[in-house]
Amino acid sequence: MLPASLDEAVDALAAAPAAVPVAGATDLMEAVNAGRLRPAALVGLGRITELRGWRYEDGGTAVLGAGLTHARMDRPDFAALIPALADAARTAGPPQVRNVGTLGGNIVTAAPAGDTLPVLTALEATVTLARSGGTREVPVSHLLTGLDPVRPGELLTWVRVPLLHAPQVFLKATGRSGPARATASVALVLDPARRAVRCAVGAVAPVPLRPLEAEAWVAGCIDWDGSREIDPVATAAFGEYVAAACVPDNYGAEGAWEAVTEGPTAAAVRLRRTVSVLARRALGRALK
Amino acid sequence: MTTDPIETLDADPLGLAPQVSRELRPCASYTLRVNGFERPVTDAWIGESLLYVLRERLGLAGAKDGCEQGECGACSVQVDGQLVAGCLVPAALAADSEINTVEGLSSGGGASDVQQALAASGAVQCGYCTPGLAMAVHDLLQRNHRPTEVEARQALCGNLCRCTGYRGVLAAVQTVADARAQEAEEAEAAVAAAAVAEEAPAEQPAAPAAEAAPTEAPAAVEPEPAVEPPVYADADAWIEHVPQPPAEPAPVPAQAPAPAEQPYGDGAGAYDTGVYDTSALTAAQPSIPAQAVDDQVYYQPQGYPEQPYQATPAHGTYVPTGYPDGHQQQNGYDTGYDAPVYEPTPAHGTPLPGTAHDGTPPHGTPYADPHPHGAPAEGGAPAGVPYGATPAHGIRLPEDDHAS
Numbered sequence: 001m002l003p004a005s006l007d008e009a010v011d012a013l014a015a016a017p018a019a020v021p022v023a024g025a026t027d028l029m030e031a032v033n034a035g036r037l038r039p040a041a042l043v044g045l046g047r048i049t050e051l052r053g054w055r056y057e058d059g060g061t062a063v064l065g066a067g068l069t070h071a072r073m074d075r076p077d078f079a080a081l082i083p084a085l086a087d088a089a090r091t092a093g094p095p096q097v098r099n100v101g102t103l104g105g106n107i108v109t110a111a112p113a114g115d116t117l118p119v120l121t122a123l124e125a126t127v128t129l130a131r132s133g134g135t136r137e138v139p140v141s142h143l144l145t146g147l148d149p150v151r152p153g154e155l156l157t158w159v160r161v162p163l164l165h166a167p168q169v170f171l172k173a174t175g176r177s178g179p180a181r182a183t184a185s186v187a188l189v190l191d192p193a194r195r196a197v198r199c200a201v202g203a204v205a206p207v208p209l210r211p212l213e214a215e216a217w218v219a220g221c222i223d224w225d226g227s228r229e230i231d232p233v234a235t236a237a238f239g240e241y242v243a244a245a246c247v248p249d250n251y252g253a254e255g256a257w258e259a260v261t262e263g264p265t266a267a268a269v270r271l272r273r274t275v276s277v278l279a280r281r282a283l284g285r286a287l288k
Numbered sequence: 289m290t291t292d293p294i295e296t297l298d299a300d301p302l303g304l305a306p307q308v309s310r311e312l313r314p315c316a317s318y319t320l321r322v323n324g325f326e327r328p329v330t331d332a333w334i335g336e337s338l339l340y341v342l343r344e345r346l347g348l349a350g351a352k353d354g355c356e357q358g359e360c361g362a363c364s365v366q367v368d369g370q371l372v373a374g375c376l377v378p379a380a381l382a383a384d385s386e387i388n389t390v391e392g393l394s395s396g397g398g399a400s401d402v403q404q405a406l407a408a409s410g411a412v413q414c415g416y417c418t419p420g421l422a423m424a425v426h427d428l429l430q431r432n433h434r435p436t437e438v439e440a441r442q443a444l445c446g447n448l449c450r451c452t453g454y455r456g457v458l459a460a461v462q463t464v465a466d467a468r469a470q471e472a473e474e475a476e477a478a479v480a481a482a483a484v485a486e487e488a489p490a491e492q493p494a495a496p497a498a499e500a501a502p503t504e505a506p507a508a509v510e511p512e513p514a515v516e517p518p519v520y521a522d523a524d525a526w527i528e529h530v531p532q533p534p535a536e537p538a539p540v541p542a543q544a545p546a547p548a549e550q551p552y553g554d555g556a557g558a559y560d561t562g563v564y565d566t567s568a569l570t571a572a573q574p575s576i577p578a579q580a581v582d583d584q585v586y587y588q589p590q591g592y593p594e595q596p597y598q599a600t601p602a603h604g605t606y607v608p609t610g611y612p613d614g615h616q617q618q619n620g621y622d623t624g625y626d627a628p629v630y631e632p633t634p635a636h637g638t639p640l641p642g643t644a645h646d647g648t649p650p651h652g653t654p655y656a657d658p659h660p661h662g663a664p665a666e667g668g669a670p671a672g673v674p675y676g677a678t679p680a681h682g683i684r685l686p687e688d689d690h691a692s
C-alpha cells in the first residue's frame with residue numbers, strides 16, 4: 001500500500017506490525033531477490049511528499065526528510081548546506097540506485113559501508129522516530145550501535161543535522177573506479193563555533209568509528225582565529241593517529257578477539273594505510 | 289485472465305502454491321501503466337520485482353535480468369521519468385507510476401535514434417546490456433542535451449557491459465546529441481525564417497519545431513534556445529522535492545492503437561511485446577506471411593526448395609562416416625560429407641563399439657592398473673585415500689621422487 005501522509009503510514013504500520021516499510025527498496029529488494037526476506041506486506045513511503053524535502057529549524061539546524069534520495073542530496077542547493085552529505089550521496093551507488101535510494105533507508109539498513117553514516121556520525125545528527133501516537137528523538141550513533149534501535153511499527157521520519165557553515169569533507173576508498181561500496185571512508189567536519197574537528201571512519205567496522213582522541217589533539221593544533229592553518233606534519237600525524245585508533249592490530253585475523261602477539265596483520269597494515277591517507281587528505285582539504 | 293496459460297504458469301513460478309499458504313505468500317492485483325498502456329497484473333506475489341512482472345507476466349522481455357542486485361543496469365527502466373533498476377522496484381508499489389521501458393523507445397515503429405546510434409557505433413556485441421544502456425542513454429539525453437564525456441560516463445556508470453568496452457556507447461551518446469542539436473537548430477532556423485516571412489514575432493517556436501523534428505514520439509527533441517545550454521536542462525525547474533512528472537507527455541504514439549483496442553493482452557500463449565503491431569508488419573511486407581501471434585506457425589521463407597527442414601546436427605553428435613572420398617550432393621548443395629546417420633552421443637562412460645578402449649570410466653572409478661607409474665617408492669597411498677582418488681595436497685607422489 002502507498003499511504004500519502006505520515007499519519008496514514010504510521011497508522012498502517014500500527015495496524016499491521018509485520019508490514020515492512022519500503023522507501024527506495026534498493027536494499028529491501030536486494031534482500032527479497034536473494035531470498036533473504038519474504039515481506040508479509042509492504043508499506044510504500046514514496047508518496048509521503050513531506051519526507052522528501054527538508055526544512056530549517058531555529059538554532060541553525062536542518063531537518064532532513066528520511067525520504068530524501070541520494071540523487072536529490074547531490075544537487076547543488078543541498079550541497080551548499082551540508083557538503084559532506086552531498087559528497088557521500090554522490091558516491092552511494094550507480095545513478096539507478098541513487099535516484100531512488102533514500103537517506104532513511106541508508107540509516108535503517110545501517111550497512112557497514114553505508115556512506116551517509118560516517119557523515120551523520122561526524123555531524124552528531126539525531127533522528128526522529130515516529131509511531132502511531134508519538135515520536136522520539138535518538139542520536140544517530142545510538143541507533144547505529146544498537147543502543148536504541150528502531151522498534152517494530154516505528155518509522156524514521158526526520159534527521160536533524162546542525163548547519164556548521166564550515167568546510168566538511170567526505171572521502172571514500174573503493175575497490176574500483178566505478179560505483180562501489182567503500183572499503184574505507186572518512187567524514188571530517190569543522191565546527192568553528194566549538195573549535196572542534198569531528199571525524200568518523202566508515203566501513204572498517206560494523207558501525208562508523210569516532211577517533212575522539214585524535215580529534216581533540218588535532219583541534220589543538222589548528223589556529224582557529226587566524227587562517228586555520230596547520231603544519232603538514234601534524235596533518236600526516238593526524239592520519240596515522242586516526243588509522244591506529246580505528247583499525248585494530250588483529251584486523252582480519254582468524255580469531256578476531258584473541259590477543260595478537262606478532263604485531264598488526266597484513267590486512268590491518270593495508271587498511272591503516274588507506275584510512276590514514278583518507279584522514280590526512282580530508283583534514284588537508286577542510287583546512288585549505 | 290485465469291485461463292491464460294502464461295498467467296496460470298507464472299502465477300506460481302516455483303510450484304510452491306500448494307505448499308505455501310496465502311499468508312506466507314501474500315499476493316496483490318494491480319494495474320501497471322507501461323509505455324502509456326494500462327496492463328493489469330492479477331494475483332502476483334508482493335515481492336515480485338518490476339523486472340520480473342514486466343518480463344514474465346507482461347511479456348515485455350526488453351529489460352534483461354543480469355544480477356537482480358542492482359549492480360549491472362541491464363534491467364534499467366524509467367519509473368515516473370527516473371532511471372531505476374527494474375529488479376529493485378517492488379512492482380506492486382509502482383502501480384500508479386508511469387513506467388517506460390525499452391520497448392517504448394521504438395514505439396514509433398522503428399528503432400529510436402538512440403538505438404540506431406548504439407547499433408551503428410559498435411556498442412552492441414552480445415547485446416545483453418544494450419536495452420539497459422539504451423534506456424540509460426535515453427534518460428541522460430532527456431535530462432542533459434549536451435553531455436560532456438565525463439557526464440556521459442557518470443550517467444552510464446551503473447550499466448555494465450562485458451563485451452564492448454563502452455567506447456561505442458560514449459560515441460553513440462555524442463552522435464545522438466549532435467544529431468538532435470542540429471535538428472533543433474534547423475527547426476529553429478525554419479521557424480525564424482517563417483517568422484521573418486510573415487513579419488510577425490515567433491510566439492510559439494515550440495510547436496512548429498516539434499513538428500519539424502518528429503524523430504520518435506517519446507524522445508521528441510525540445511528545441512534548444514540558441515544560448516549556451518545549461519548543464520542540466522531542468523536545473524532551474526527543479527526546486528521542489530516533489531518528483532517531477534515525466535518531461536514529455538505520455539508516450540502514446542498518435543498512430544498506435546488506443547488502449548481499448550490494443551491487439552495484445554489477450555495473448556493466449558503468445559509471447560508478444562505489446563509494441564509490434566503484426567498487422568502493420570503484414571501491410572509493410574505483403575510478400576512475407578505474417579507471423580501469427582497465436583498459432584505457432586513457423587515462418588517458411590519462400591524461394592527455398594520445398595523440403596522438410598533438416599536440422600543441423602547438435603554439437604557433439606556422433607558422425608560415424610567422417611570425411612569420405614565419394615561424398616554426395618545433398619539438398620542441392622555440397623555438404624562436404626555423406627548424409628550422416630545421426631546417432632546420439634553415447635552417455636559418458638558408455639563403451640564405444642569398435643574401439644579397443646572401454647570408454648572413460650565415471651569419476652572415482654579405480655584404475656585397472658593400480659600402479660600406472662610403477663609401485664610407489666614408499667609403500668603406496670596413505671591409508672584412507674582410496675587409490676585412484678586424487679591424493680590430498682602435500683602428499684608425496686611417486687613423480688616427486690623423480691623430480692628431486
Ligand SMILES: Cc1cc2nc3c(=O)[nH]c(=O)nc-3n(C[C@H](O)[C@H](O)[C@H](O)COP(=O)(O)OP(=O)(O)OC[C@H]3O[C@@H](n4cnc5c(N)ncnc54)[C@H](O)[C@@H]3O)c2cc1C
Binds near residue numbers: 030045376
Ligand atoms: C548496486 C547498489 C549499490 C549500492 N551502493 C551503495 C553505496 O555505495 N553506498 C551506500 O551507502 N549504499 C549503497 N547501496 C545501498 C542502498 O542504495 C542505500 O543503503 C540506500 O540509501 C537505501 O535506501 P532505500 O530507500 O532504498 O531503502 P529501502 O531498501 O527502501 O529500505 C531499507 C530498509 O530500511 C527500512 N526503511 C526504509 N526507510 C525507512 C523509514 N523511513 N523508516 C523506517 N524504516 C525504513 C526498510 O524497511 C528496509 O528494511 C547500494 C545499493 C545497491 C543496490
Ligand code: FES
Binds near residue numbers: 352354355357361
Ligand atoms: S538485473 Fe537489475 S541491475 Fe542487474
Ligand code: FES
Binds near residue numbers: 412414416418448451
Ligand atoms: S554487448 Fe555484451 S554485455 Fe554489452
